[in-house]
Amino acid sequence: MKIFERSSDLQFFLDNCRNDNKAVSLVPTMGGLHDGHLRLVEKAQSLSGVVVVSIFVNPTQFATGEDFDSYPKTFSNDKFLLEERGIDVLFIPSKDEIYPNGTLSNYDVGEIGRLLCGSSRPKHFNGVAQVVNRLFDIVKPNYSIFGEKDYQQLLIIKSLVENNNLNVSIESVSTQREDDGLAMSTRNKYLSAKDRMKAPLFYQQLNNAKMAIEQGNSIEFVMQKTLSELSVNFEVEYFEVLNANNLTQIATNTAEIIIISAIRLGETRLIDNIVFRRSNV
Numbered sequence: 001m002k003i004f005e006r007s008s009d010l011q012f013f014l015d016n017c018r019n020d021n022k023a024v025s026l027v028p029t030m031g032g033l034h035d036g037h038l039r040l041v042e043k044a045q046s047l048s049g050v051v052v053v054s055i056f057v058n059p060t061q062f063a064t065g066e067d068f069d070s071y072p073k074t075f076s077n078d079k080f081l082l083e084e085r086g087i088d089v090l091f092i093p094s095k096d097e098i099y100p101n102g103t104l105s106n107y108d109v110g111e112i113g114r115l116l117c118g119s120s121r122p123k124h125f126n127g128v129a130q131v132v133n134r135l136f137d138i139v140k141p142n143y144s145i146f147g148e149k150d151y152q153q154l155l156i157i158k159s160l161v162e163n164n165n166l167n168v169s170i171e172s173v174s175t176q177r178e179d180d181g182l183a184m185s186t187r188n189k190y191l192s193a194k195d196r197m198k199a200p201l202f203y204q205q206l207n208n209a210k211m212a213i214e215q216g217n218s219i220e221f222v223m224q225k226t227l228s229e230l231s232v233n234f235e236v237e238y239f240e241v242l243n244a245n246n247l248t249q250i251a252t253n254t255a256e257i258i259i260i261s262a263i264r265l266g267e268t269r270l271i272d273n274i275v276f277r278r279s280n281v
């Protein structure tokens with residue numbers, strides 16, 4: 001596995017790959033790799049001859065007081081996992097390499113960036129879009145792969161690509177779960193042993209909501225019931241049932257549904273979602 005710290009070295013290497021007619025995939029990460037990331041990597045390998053994984057803990061997507069400084073750093077394990085899977089390139093840029101002109105920017109991803117996670121983390125998606133755009137600019141990938149756990153992020157990146165006519169195909173991979181249903185996340189490491197035992201209830205309660213909707217209960221009824229059940233176990237930041245295509249309110253004929261929520265358990269913030277098709281509309 002080649003490891004690059006400088007964009008110019010990476011670009012020189014990738015230009016040669018493209019001259020050999022190899023397509024390039026990019027899997028952007030912030031490290032702290034787990035099986036969820038490894039599924040993204042496998043998808044990338046199935047799509048292209050060269051796979052670049054980036055590890056960069058992006059300061060612009062963290063607000064003051066968030067976990068930028070304490071974000072899990074597991075570089076030697078990450079490197080081992082990627083080498084074991086035969087990844088071609090690991091890109092570990094410095095902050096100056098990503099933001100040569102400083103981190104200030106007037107990025108604004110618009111209304112979709114202000115909903116849900118964007119209402120409690122107002123600059124978060126602007127920072128995500130800024131770094132992803134910069135990584136696309138450096139790597140010029142044919143494909144880039146993201147997880148569906150960060151569903152709002154996925155839609156924002158798709159719209160970034162569309163609005164800027166970028167020549168990259170955005171691919172997604174379904175949420176990977178622990179055996180007890182908890183969505184895999186680097187931040188699960190923050191959970192105390194007691195909270196870790198409670199955490200699977202989050203997905204179970206979202207799943208109960210899905211089943212209740214499928215059984216024909218009204219969205220309003222299911223939302224009220226689920227919100228009060230979630231509130232018994234967690235501090236609920238948001239819980240919504242929305243149109244999965246654009247995160248707007250559901251109309252009577254909306255078939256693609258997302259149940260999406262963010263909660264706090266102790267000091268840890270968890271997000272999860274379930275996307276499904278309503279058959280009874």
Ligand code: PAF
Pocket residue numbers: 028029030056058061128131132150153
């Ligand atoms: O999902 C993440 O890990 C990050 O938001 C991303 C896409 C790597 C950008 O920093």
